[in-house]
Amino acid sequence: MPIEQTDAVTEDREQPVESERGALVAVLVMVLLGVAGIFAVSCARRRAPPGQPR
Incomplete structure (x- = not known):
């Protein structure tokens, strides 16, 4: 039975990237x-x- 592995580093990085993108949009x-x-x-x-x- 194969064990499913998840990449914790990738999962943790997605949230900050989205918040950084939101901050960039707000500044623009x-x-x-x-x-x-x-x-x-x-x-x-x-x-x-x-x-x-005048």
Whole structure:
């Protein structure tokens, strides 16, 4: 009867890889939101009517 062996190292590594991937996605989303916010503020300042500070 063959004994089934599992690789404990591979099983332990999959969870941290998924959490690292999630952290990377979260950082990318925050960077994109920051860039979009800066872009929105700069566009709003350009469209300010004359007489208002830019």
